[in-house]
Amino acid sequence: MSATPKRRTSRRPLAAATAGVAVLIGSLVAATPSASGQEAHQDWHHPHSRTVDVQLLSFNDFHGNLEPPQGSSGTVTEKDAAGNIVKTPAGGVEYLATSLRKAREGHRYSVTAAAGDMIGASPLLSGLFHDEPTIEAMNKLGLDVTSVGNHEFDEGRAELLRMQRGGCHPKDGCYGKPAFQGADFPYLAANVTNEKTGRPILDPYWVKRMPGGVKIGFIGVTLEGTPDVVTAEGVKGLKFHDEVETINKYAKKLERQGVKSIVALIHEGGLPPANTTFDFDCDAPGNGISGPIVDIAKNIDPQVDALVTGHTHQPYACTVPDPAGNPRTVTSAASFGRLYTDLEMTYDRCTHDIVRTSVAAANHVVRRDQPKAADMTDLIARWNKLAAPIAGRSVGYISADINGRGSASPELPLGDVIADAQLEGTAAADKGGARIAFMNPGGIRSDLAYKASGSEGDGVVTYGEAFTVQPFTNMMNVFDLTGAQIVSALQQQVSGSNEASPRILQVSKGFTYTLDMTKTGAARVVTDSVKLDGQPLDPAKTYRVAMNEFLGGGGDGFAAFKEGKNKLVGASDLDLFTGYLTAHSSAASPLAPPAADRITIIK
Structure with a gap:
């Protein structure tokens, strides 16, 4: 059976999350709906206009990096104000949470999604506790949905289902009270099926429903070659299917349900040209990406409006033509929470579809010279206290x-x-x-x-x-x-x-x-x-x-x-x-x- 996540009443405690940072609190309160249901911000589309702007924030391959990654894993290559190529310190969930919360300000229609490997191959602070701290952090920062990645299978299917549903670890037990609650967000695994039943082990798709009838469907897959990059025990009893065939299958299913705006979350990726900065112009001549995601993107049904990808730990925001020859956005935000992608789309409420020509995407650095999210600082301190005797x-x-x-x-x-x-x-x-x-x-x-x-x-x-x-x-x-x-x-x-x-x-x-x-x-x-x-x-x-x-x-x-x-x-x-x-x-x-x-x- 698929595992549907528990939806809790508090999805984004924005003001509480940034207590002590006065300027952030003020801006967040200004962007939060009032008790009467009227929006405080005045720049959104009129509720009866034909189109609305939808923001999709995304990241991938977080790998439990709650604390800022060290060495080369914790830097981003960019140009400074003088045009010099520099390595900028980036990442850490305290800064990622702040970046995402600031990015959401003024956006009534905002979704936060990920493309897999949120957990697995994690530093000790998360890995020692079977990645429960990372799932807790993802809940707090307002992740709405993610696909599975290959590393979600590092400890096997049963442990992945525990990440979704909650409960104490079968061998190590509970790490405190209350017991681990599991993910507030759905893990999507459309192309991963039980060998015996043929059914997906987790939900294959999920629909984000927003005010005014706005609906965005998400289909999540991992790379078909997951068994080649995970231990045999981790994928025992599972089958991994073709990414394109699976996405096209569920895109048609969503369309029959009246969901015409669709985003694919794919844990497979591409490679940018060598020696590029994180924000290189992917669509300039000679700058396109290579790798498996290119062929995948070229064959996914044109009904899918955008592809959020991962696995290769590379940064890019490109357009790759769909089977009809129309450009379609394909993004990846490197890894370890060093970048996030801001993808802006226009949704037509008459056609219930994304206006493809309106889609624009850019990657942004999760800089460490901004305020830390206080709730994440508290989370890290609490788990570090438990880990200290060993770490x-x-x-x-x-x-x-x-x-x-x-x-x-x-x-x-x-x-x-x-x-x-x-x-x-x-x-x-x-x-x-x-x-x-x-x-x-x-x-x-x-x-x-x-x-x-x-x-x-x-x-x-x-x-x-x-x-x-x-x-x-x-x-x-x-x-x-x-x-x-x-x-x-x-x-x-x-x-x-x-x-x-x-x-x-x-x-x-x-x-x-x-x-x-x-x-x-x-x-x-x-x-x-x-x-x-x-x-x-x-x-x-x-x-x-x-x-x-x-x-x-x-x-x-x-x-x-x-x-x-x-x-x-x-x-x-x-x-x-x-x-x-x-x-x-x-x-x-x-x-x-x-x-x-x-x-x-x-x-």
């Missing part, structure tokens, strides 16, 4: 930032550290006897920042920061793989489904090879360059190879790893990471960023 414990020391995201090179310094930690933790005969370790880049969720945002000293790595880097707590696997199978895995990082957007594995010390990116597909791997401890890898020889259970199950398109034999299951990746930091660093001798010289790239 604040020191596990190591670093001498400088060790980048795990946002690097210009596909070999990440933090990726080398993690791979080395996994090799060291599985090298002993009784731990697996590994000689090589591979780490998937998507599993590295943050940098290790030397100057942290908390109260600890510079260079100290806390358990909370380590958890933010490795939040999945995947168990380590050690397999037998032949040299030929290892080379096949290296080729799979740059071919097949990974050719357009390579997923470069991070490798442990002693393992080296060359990628020739002037070539295409599997030929990019220079096979005679693949070496272990300076010796060419023998295609016929068997090697013990360590990796997390996600990679071991063939995740991210690495089918070669599924051929591994004689599996041994070891400790969690997080335990190996924290143990390595403790063993290899101290206050007097902090860990330095590695050289990241194991993979040679020919461009």
Whole structure:
């Protein structure tokens, strides 16, 4: 059965949310309907006019980042007043809430939507409590609706349904009173069905009904390839269907119900051109996006008026032609709450449809030089108090930032550290006897920042920061793989489904090879360059190879790893990471960023 969210009486406590910020309170009160039902703001359309302006605010891939993200994950690339390219600090739910509440001022017809991955791969403040804090925060900031993303399945279907319906965690219980209430907003999963019943596991669509008969329908889907990027246990018993076919199916259903204004929330995305700022002109010649969302957008029924997307963590506000050749808006607001999208539309009350030529969208930075939302500050403080005994414990020391995201090179310094930690933790005969370790880049969720945002000293790595880097707590696997199978895995990082957007594995010390990116597909791997401890890898020889259970199950398109034999299951990746930091660093001798010289790239 689908899970319909509980609608509570207080959807947006605007004034209470910003108590103590006098200027904000005044503006919010001015934009709030009066007790008599008359609107205080005088600039809205007359209630009997043919058209009304509808505002759609959106974001995506929040991933439980309640506190401002650290390092490159917490910046946005933009031009300053002088025209220089700069990195601007951005994100944090205290600022996201303020930004959205300010953006809603003066808009009678406003909806806030998201395109999935609100939870999963979250920092410790949310992840330690199975993301209940994030759902609570989304309720408070007035999220109306979201699609599911692949990370909503990290803990499986039952846990996703608990996020929607509420209730205590089946193993860890309740974290206080009252018990977890679940999401006020509907999670939409139109293309995710129960294998046995064939029915969607959550509602496929939802209709926002506003004054004067204004109706906007939302259809939510995640990427069809979710099973390729989630552990097998997380999607057990589920089927994931084609995004285009599913959206078109439910668009027709909504139209038959008289809902002609439709927005698709799609957890699949695109890629902007390299070296662009967040607000680049997507529709300028040569500036269009690439990636899976382009073909999806070109084939979705013209009845769908706009597409809010995600998954790739990229910023864009573009137009892509629909099947009738008419331009249609496609947006994404990067990730981690650093941006939000403001999409303005004109709704025709006679046709009950969006005037497509009126649609305009822009991304805006969630800046940290604005007032914090007081209710979010209180929420963070309350959960931090519960997390403090675990989160604040020191596990190591670093001498400088060790980048795990946002690097210009596909070999990440933090990726080398993690791979080395996994090799060291599985090298002993009784731990697996590994000689090589591979780490998937998507599993590295943050940098290790030397100057942290908390109260600890510079260079100290806390358990909370380590958890933010490795939040999945995947168990380590050690397999037998032949040299030929290892080379096949290296080729799979740059071919097949990974050719357009390579997923470069991070490798442990002693393992080296060359990628020739002037070539295409599997030929990019220079096979005679693949070496272990300076010796060419023998295609016929068997090697013990360590990796997390996600990679071991063939995740991210690495089918070669599924051929591994004689599996041994070891400790969690997080335990190996924290143990390595403790063993290899101290206050007097902090860990330095590695050289990241194991993979040679020919461009």
